[in-house]
Amino acid sequence: MRRILLIVGGGIAAYKACELVRLIRKGGGEVTCVVTEGGQHFVTPMTLAALSEKPVYTTLWDLKNEAEMGHIQLSREADLVVVCPATADLMARMAAGIADDLATTLLLATDKPVMAVPAMNVRMWEHPATRRNVARLRDDGVTVLEPDEGPMACGEYGAGRLPEPEAIWQAIRAFGDSGPLAGPVADPLADPLAGQPDFASENHRPLHGRHVLVTAGPTHEPIDPVRYIANRSSGKQGFAIAAAAAAAGAQVTLISGPVHLDTPPGVERYDVESAAEMLDAVESALPADVAIMVAAVADWRAADRADSKIKKDGSGQVAPLPLAVNPDILSSVAASPARPRLLIGFAAETEHVVSHAQAKRLRKGADWIVANDVSGDVMGGDSNTVHLVTAEGVEDWPAMPKDKVAAALVERIAAHCMKDDA
Template sequence: MLLCVGGGIAAYKSADLVRRLQEAGAEVQVAMTDGAQHFVGAATFQALSGRPVRTTLWDAQAEAAMGHIELARWATRVVVAPATADLIARLAHGLADDLVTTLCLATVAPIAVVPAMNNRMWLHPATQANVGLLRGRGVAVLGPDDGSQACGEFGPGRLMEPPAIVAALAQAATAGRDDPPLLSGRRVVVSAGPTYEDIDPVRYLGNRSSGKMGFALAAAAHAMGAEVVLVAGPVQLPTPAGVTRVDVRSAAQMRAAVLEAVGEGADLYVGAAAVADYAPTQGADHKLKKSSPTLTLELARTPDILAEVAQRAPRPRLVVGFAAETHDLAAYARGKLYAKQVDLIAANLVGGGDSAFEGEHNALHVFWPEGETEIARAPKPVVARRLLALLAERLGAAP
């Protein structure tokens, strides 16, 4: 998806929009007008999208091979947010005097504009006429919202909030699609994040899982048409739109929630959570004091949720586990595949500089009994979408 950022104060919301689009499974390339760069730096969008930001037609390196035309061809959808009164006017009259307007004129992809401006500018007959021209050409106009504005006035002209933009784009894409989404009619259960095993009321055993991969999988599954239940360990992440979330803390609580969710007719279970392998046999009721130089804790194995789901009857049609390893990735992943009797294992290396546990990117090596494939390093929402496309294909072939 090509996100074109116009030069208005609402440009700061476009940074959040990048993340929301990625959570919905989109690959996002950002292009900015000159005005937009006065409000938000290109470096912000590059860090969020993981792709170099395009800002000018006069980029010698990009334009050596007519880069703006290639980018216009690459886009499967174009979103202009915020779309200022000036930018809307230039689009309506077919101008191509900067990178953003040229891209919009050169692409055959569907275009959506998300207006943001002073309420009087929005209500002006010239702006309304320009919006009418765009609508007449099939351009989707999303919003604007009513509310208080940066200028101190109140009325129509506020940029739609990023979650609402993503929802509107998803609804429009579904309405214009002849084929059902890849996971339409499927029930998907995803577990995400760490578990915390309490030692006393203050301390716990935990791990560094952020939950971002599991949340990205839940968001992408919903975008692909699935009914999604997300069982989440203790993480501070927003619930993906349209997803039912169940919050848990311990491995025992996660087991109970997962078994209940998959027991309600799940087609697919993806165990992306980093569940603790051991827990204290008995948590203290009061904070443990430093009374001796050493402390011995007795730990017991926690339930193996993934193996239990895979071996229960009835079971989901497809059971997928994750393997986070620091070395010997293939050997450990295949061992886990067979030991737990799951259908696929998505393995990733952790512990490096941009650790898959805490970073924004991931790369997966996926194994199943008769084969394997790799998903190249990319932002986690992109990796999630690619993994789920593979799982949807496998699910279609499952008995």
């Protein structure tokens, strides 16, 4: 399987086809791309041409292309035809044998194996018509991969997500029995760095060209030189989000309270201690396209910080500690003239998690609130169960490792940004 003909359908997941092209090339294969009219709304032919280093085909009615590479020849020159993403509409036309554009004409004319990688809303995937079309395609010899399950750009959760490019690449390799695309399938768990972002190729990432600001960790509010007010935030969720945003191609500024975590690759990090310092750093980092306020900022600080250690007076009585309210960083960013187009806050709650988060979103002026129940061991732990609260409603996400929560959130952010630009 040295030569792949990749047909890019018109879905929000089309941007992942760019990463698939990179993986095929990295594996020693050649890839020629065909982009449907719908697909061109999500990824440009120029991007795919740059990544594949081959011409990209978009229409039957290009005289020059037809003269140099007729569609019949194009349909039969590859070793494997891959449709990714395969939308419900495209699979319906494939199943019916319709040939009304370049993509479907190639699919009807090819004598080579065909693989379809579905991506659509969960209800569309479960619809009886789609199930019939999938069954028909499989009966006709088309390999139809199963979609992944998870949160979707439309706000719902379920089966219908495009599999990750690495998984698609492994399925493509399984067709080969010799050459660079053959050989043993790598175990992604054998190398913890396998599948990590290639920052040299980040120009095709969905957040490329955008500035994402992330705050993470706790703040420490000094009482005297040896004591402070703090919380149990580890910073793990915020750092995971910063890493995922960088992997998606964003320019990431991470402003962190005191934590013991390594800076994610491709992230510019600034360390602060107090809420006041964090606010100053956030304001200095603006403007940003997206701000994700993950930090667990202390609500209060000592009203009067002592210059020397406060000593016990020997009476057995607890000396009063006057408190002052810390600046509200999320509200300040929401009211800023440099307010990001997408502002996301976090709500760590121990009861009435969703209702408190809904109220916080309105009170703070945020676009989204990510709420989680911290009454257990979430703070400092490696897993999280969150609810995404937006103006459209509430998404209840299942328990996931924090890096998976980060990846799902960044994917939702990328989809929102693409819709916002449309």
